Amino acid sequence: MRPLHPVSPSLRTVLGISFFVLFVAFWAWITLGGHVNRIFLADPLSMLRDGWRLLVEDRFWLDILITIWRVFGGFVLASVVAVPLGIAMGAWKPVEAFLEPFVSFARYLPASAFIPLLILWAGIGELEKLLVIFVGSVFQIILIIAVKVGATRRDLVEAAYTLGSTNNGIVRRVIMPANAPEIAETLRLVLGWAWTYVIVAELIGSSSGIGYMIINSQSRLATGQIIFGIIVIGLIGLLSDFAFKAFNRWLFPWSLA
Template sequence: MPLRESASVPRRSVMTPLEPVGPRTRWLLGVAFFVLFVAVWAFFTLGGYVSPTFLASPVTMVKEAVLLFTEYGFIGDIGMTVWRVFGGFLLAAVIAVPLGILMGAYKPIEAFLEPFVSFCRYLPASAFIPLLILWAGIGEAQKLLVIFIGSVFQIILMVAVTVGSARKDLVEAAYTLGAGGGGIVRRVLIPGAAPGIAETLRLVLGWAWTYVIVAELIGSSSGIGHMITDSQALLNTGQIIFGIIVIGLIGLVSDFLFKAVNRRLFAWASL
């Protein structure tokens, strides 16, 4: 009796949909894109296809970067920008996370606050700058408040959604075991939502970097945004591009650090 032929299983390749790639391959592909990007950039600028007035070449950008660090104290500008981002972001997180937990856990509080928070999160933080200058001047408080306004309402809603999507069976089991309302929040909702809250904070931190540049473009005497504004007045596209790249690099490093901390604190969440 002939044996039944087994169904053939199609071979998978790296381009198979949803097929994961190894860490080494991921890093190589990520670096390859940056190499390709710089190569295309160099081709058009060094080849004379784009005027240096509109786009500096990679070589010119590197020269301007050296000048920024050696003659213009750019490291101080970087430090001020980092301080403003994390200062405004931490202020927003300290206020927004507890409010988000309360909104997600208690539906009357959500009904009371959600319309106002949803309204405010659509308001651009840059629109508040004239008012903030009137209220707080052009010092550090104004810049921290721009980042705070741009971050706080986003965090509140995202945390509320994360807490409110807790598994109902776990909540009912806790009630069966005699837990009260406060115990449900402390022992079920917050621990279950903690990885999602951490991921929310990581995402909003990336948005905070966009708000700080807006805050530094007006009434600022230091920071990366201030340097970009000065370079724009001088048509120095090399310094402008380098400032943008520095922002991206710092944001990328902070994102990787945030991911590493989240994986260490909530390793069980990825199981």
């Protein structure tokens, strides 16, 4: 292996699958082999049985759909607010000077700390869950996009001015197209963080969702169900990540050059 030397797509796939195979084998060895008490860690077979029971008997698929709706609903709300603000902060320095101190302050505040207030303001319904994801995502998106937009190549901007572009034209025709792939990549990364926020929101004051199932299973020491819920979150996140990557490659083909 050479540093930074790329690998073929087929080898990348084999290596990625190999890790999961080894991980499951180790998990089966420590549980089925009696090295760990199954009360504290269910074995893979028990986890699959518990997961099937959840899906068939307890209609866990409804909880999955509810959680997906919450994640994407809150994330879309955050994106609609954050993307324009991030572009404005990166493009216009007075806007950056005005907003950056607050945004930098707010992005360090954990979304979970707002849950008691959000419950008081919005109750324990869907709005509260969406707002938790919104608060956890919006400031991160704003600041990351502002940094990327602020690093736009100056030669492109100067060339556009030389060709007679206006200030607004610079933003629309240079800054936004040049940074669109990076903005999309930022949204892809923050979408992963949104999953952590929704699970936290569902652990408190919720009667549905994956997080609700996990906290209920914890009270009954049903570790198989807990692990199944965690795996479902990981699989959905992995599929959405691959879909986001494919969509970005299709939407911004010039970013592959």
